[in-house]
Amino acid sequence: MTSRGRRASGRFPAPMAIDHSSRVPIHRQIFDWYQAAVVTGQLRPSQGVPSTRGLARELQVSRAPVLAAFEQLVAEGYFVALIGAGTRVADSIPAQFAPARQGHETFVRPLGGARFVSRRAARLSVDDGPWLTHAGAFRASIPALDHFPIAIWGSMLARYGRSAAHSMLGYGNSMGHPSLREAISGYLGAARGVRCGADQIMIVSGSQQGLQIAARVLLDHGDAVLMEEPGYPGAHAAFRSAGLRMAPVPVDADGMDVAEGRRRAPGAGAAYVTPSHQYPLGMGMSATRRLQLLQWATEEDAWIIEDDYDSEFRYGARPVLSLQGLDTAARVIYLGTFSKVMFPALRIGYLVIPEDLISSFRAMREAMDIFPPTLTQAALADFVSEGHFARHLRRMRILYDRRRKRLVASVTSQFGNDVRIVGIEAGMHLTLLLPDACDDVDVARRASAAGLSVIPLSTCWLEEPEVSGIVLGFGSVDEGAIDSAVERLARIVEASPGF
Ligand SMILES: Cc1ncc(COP(=O)(O)O)c(C=O)c1O
The missing domain is CATH 1.10.10.10 (Winged helix-like DNA-binding domain superfamily/Winged helix DNA-binding domain)
Structure with a gap:
């Protein structure tokens, strides 16, 4: 312009x-x-x-x-x-x-010291760790944006931008645009083993909003929710803002320890889990634990929020299907996102809601932002139904697999047996477990100063961190840049006092 x-x-x-x-x-x-x-x-x-x-x-x-x-x-x-x-x-x-x-100041300035905000707001803080301020290797959660078919996406947007029906410019359905809900239900059934009709799908502004809505519909202020420990900081923030009491439950190689959850928080009203690819440690939840969790929910009259954020990218032989697909008592609220499979700035995700809860979710949504922009939803529906989404997924799965293998090989050759790599079966990140005496926040801070972005594992704990480590995303790092970035990282980690 x-x-x-x-x-x-x-x-x-x-x-x-x-x-x-x-x-x-x-x-x-x-x-x-x-x-x-x-x-x-x-x-x-x-x-x-x-x-x-x-x-x-x-x-x-x-x-x-x-x-x-x-x-x-x-x-x-x-x-x-x-x-x-x-x-x-x-x-x-x-x-x-x-x-x-x-x-004459343009903006009115507050006078005096700290001023009153709600207790809910006071409990929240912005994660302004330096590792989140740049997009260098190994920024987690960022896909290969340079491989996204932006011209095709642009043509879908232009289609509606130029000539949307007048009906699309008014207030739309608070569950989301019908064509997108149809497209998603087809995809979820075929690819994720989710059992639902399009009428059960609510389009949300990313998983983050899905968590906010689910928390407010399912639980009251002060109610307990079982949380994977360590777990996803985005879920911590969403539930904290909803005034929930988070009960940390340890994860092991099989995922959340359900029996321990029962013991620690009897009467909890919900559990939040990432069963396909635990965030941040990356294991899948075993079949036994899945069944135990479903049984717990039925016995306790509780809900399960299943966050299935990146398992479209699976590299092992066997696909891991959703927990929702195993649920026979309609206890699971399934949450998915287009942030990894398209791009995070899209801000579109979806909830799959048990039929009897649809009207409560709708009412909550109407009290919030009502629905995401209709024209973007319509463009996304076309992107999915015309096959571009499936093609992009296939390409990215191959690309990420190559990046992942290179990263694993590079870490293994640079670090030898001094670190353990976990969570490599799916998604766009893996985690390096460091010796316990290593201060992972210090490592991440120094890595950031060297142009690298790694997330310290300790930011994922609700209680005192028990394991030290760093989360490395490989979605947005060129294969050719991986070796030198790992080399730089190795020098930083090796210089760490606890290493
Ligand atoms: C566990 C988990 N859930 C969800 C998301 C995606 O969040 P959103 O859809 O709000 O971008 C991420 C992104 O990093 C994640 O790690």
Whole structure:
């Protein structure tokens, strides 16, 4: 877009009113308002202002006082008038106004010390670990964005952007766009062994929102939820914000220890699990544990939230199907996302809801954002139903498998037996277990300073971390860059005091 085009988009009507009872002439009132707006920064340098004709119409005055005010604003250097390009605020505010500008803060600043927020908000914090601030190797959760068929996706978006039916521009169904729900139910049945009809699918703005909605529908403030320990920090944040009491339950090679969960939190109302590929340790939940968990839910009248976030990418011989597909008592709420299989900025995921809970989920959704943008949902439905999604998945599975093998080989040759690699059967990340005395946050911090992004395992614990390690994503790292990045990482880890 040209800078001229961008300026034109900023010609907003001015929120001013003329005081006809005032002795201050109208042209002066207009001049004063715009002068103050420029000096205080309310109007930005180069920002367009309305035409004199348009402003006169809006203020319901004749054009003469508006012309007089604008002429003076131009003469004094606040505005510039460009032939054919309208009038705009001067590029730089003349130096004589600088002191006044400093005196007039654009934004209202809070006074005093810490101020009151809800207890719920006070318990939350932004994860601003330096490992999340750049996209270097081995940033977890980021797919191979440079391999995404953006031109095809763009053509699907343009299809609706250019000529969406009027009905698509109004309020849509709070369960989501019907064509996308159809496309997803077909995919889930065929690929994930999920048993559901399209009417049970709710389109959400990513898993994160799915967790928020499920927490609020299924549980009340203070209710307990069994959590895998270590587990997914995104789920910790969602449940904390919903006021739930999280009961950490250890995971072992078979996934969540259900018997231990029963012991630690009798009466818990739900369990959150990642049974296909435990986050962050990467094991699959064994069949026995799956059945134990389903039995627990039935006996306790509790719910299971199954987060199936990346198991489309499986590299072992056997596919691991969903827990939902084993459930005969409709106790599982299944959650999926397009963040890994498409791209995270899409912000589209889905819940599969037991039939008798649909109206409660809908009501909760209508109290929130109602539904994600319809045109994006429709474009995604076409992307899936026209075969682009399946093709992209197939390609990415091959690509990630190569990256994964290279990463495992590279770590094995660089670290030898000094670290243990876990969770390589699925997904886009693996975890390196470090010696217990190693401070994984320190490793991640130093890796970040060296341009590497690794997530410290200790950020995944609700209680005191018992295992030290780092999560390495391989989705977005070129195969050719893996060896040198692992070499750099090895130097950092080896220099760690506990190593
Ligand atoms: C366990 C787990 N669930 C869900 C997600 C995806 O979240 P969202 O759909 O909100 O992008 C991730 C991404 O890293 C994850 O690790």
